[in-house]
Amino acid sequence: MQPRVTSVGLLIKPNPADSFExxxxxxxxxxxxxxxxxxxxxxxxxxxxxxxxxxxxxxxxxxxxxxxxxxxxxxxxxxxxxxxxxxxxxxxxxxxxxxxxxxxQPLHNKKLRRTREMCTLRLGPSIKSIPEIVYARDHDFARTADLYGLFATRRAAQDKLREIVEMQMLCPALTGLETAVHGRACFARQISRCLGACIGAEPMQEHYRRLKVALNDMRILVWPYEGAMGIVEECDGWKQTHVVDHWSYLGSIDHAPGTPPVKRAAKRAFDVDTYKILVKPMLRGELRIEAVDI
CATH class of the missing domain: 3.40.1440.10 (GIY-YIG endonuclease)
Structure with missing residues (x-):
């Protein structure tokens, strides 16, 4: 369809929807x-x-x-x-x-098609703790405290840690990014990019505190319930309860006669996509959450 000019000189452009088939x-x-x-x-x-x-x-x-x-x-x-x-x-x-x-496994959903093996940063409670990279296959992310960030690769986790260390002027030697030598300043300290915890210029306790604060924005929320909970949604009088346990989506209850019950899973594995879908609205109090019996 071509543009046309009206009798008063107005140009009317064609609407693509008018010619859509x-x-x-x-x-x-x-x-x-x-x-x-x-x-x-x-x-x-x-x-x-x-x-x-x-x-x-x-x-x-x-x-x-x-x-x-x-x-x-x-x-x-x-x-x-x-x-x-x-x-x-x-x-x-x-x-x-x-x-x-x-x-x-649809052909054109490449981004979410694979079940990802995730890793994260774990920081122990001691002020001498060094962040370590741990994997979901070895640790239940839904039940383990002091985990920070979700990464698809070890390199991605290391790059994020390096970024935090550089931005906060933390010590690369005390965060595992550089080999520590007792009594010797790390390279970052030598170029004035570390506050000197490696040589005692900054107390270890303060260095640990700053590291933990820097990581805190990436903290993985431990599942806050003892077991499965239901997230309730309603539309046009139809109620659905989405059953989630330890960041694993088990299925939805449709509250209609004849609807099969959600089956109890033998093992609920932390699912990164379920976590990312739910964690922010849960923390903001936007979800209607009710107890379920499965």
Whole structure:
């Protein structure tokens, strides 16, 4: 559609939506069925394989935006129909999206597709403690205190620690970034970038305090309950309770007759994506949390 000029000289630009056509190879019925409500959606190919999983507080609007995005042409060309699953809110959509991406391994969700082996920094209670890098396979992040930061690689953890040490003028030797030699100043002290805890110019207790304060913004919150809790969301009179235990999403209760109960898991592993979804709104008091019996 070309721009046109009205009789009074106003230029009217075409609205892309006016000339939009649904891709003919994508099942129209599956598009027409999309609700304007929260949930997840799955682009599938003609063999029912999942291509892409996304979430939105308005499934219909979000899916239609995909259809108008040239950068996603390859995914759209492979798509045959769109499946959706409703949730009662955004938290439920985020949790379900994260779980399904790990379970179904869709081709175009590269960022969240793998279950990540995370590491973190641990700082002991002694003023002589040196930050060490520990892994989720060896430590339960949901139950272990004094853990700081979530990192995909050991190098990322070391780089973050180095950044903190440099910014706060901490001692590289006393934080494990440089080999300590008794009685000798670290290199940073020699160029006036360390306050001198390595040679006694700064008390060890004060150095430890400053290190802990610097790390505190990255502290991993220990699961604050004895067991599983439910995060409640409601939409159009429909209530869902998302069951989470030690930062592991176990499933959602739909509070409808015939809904199967959430199964008790033998082992609940700390899930980094569940943690990132929930920790900030939990600390801000934005979540409706209730006890559950599973």
């Amino acid at each position: 649904y891709p003919h190879h994508i099942d129209r019925a599956s598009l027409d069925a999309l609700p304007s409500r929260p949930g997840i959606y799955i682009f599938r190919d003609d063999k029912d394989r999942p291509l892409y999983i996304g979430k939105s507080i308005n499934i219909r609007t979000r899916v239609l935006s995909h259809l108008r995005t040239p950068e996603e042409a390859r995914m759209l060309q492979q798509s045959s129909y769109i499946e959706f699953r409703r949730t009662a809110g955004d938290i439920g959509a985020l949790l379900l999206e994260s779980r399904l991406i790990k379970e179904l």
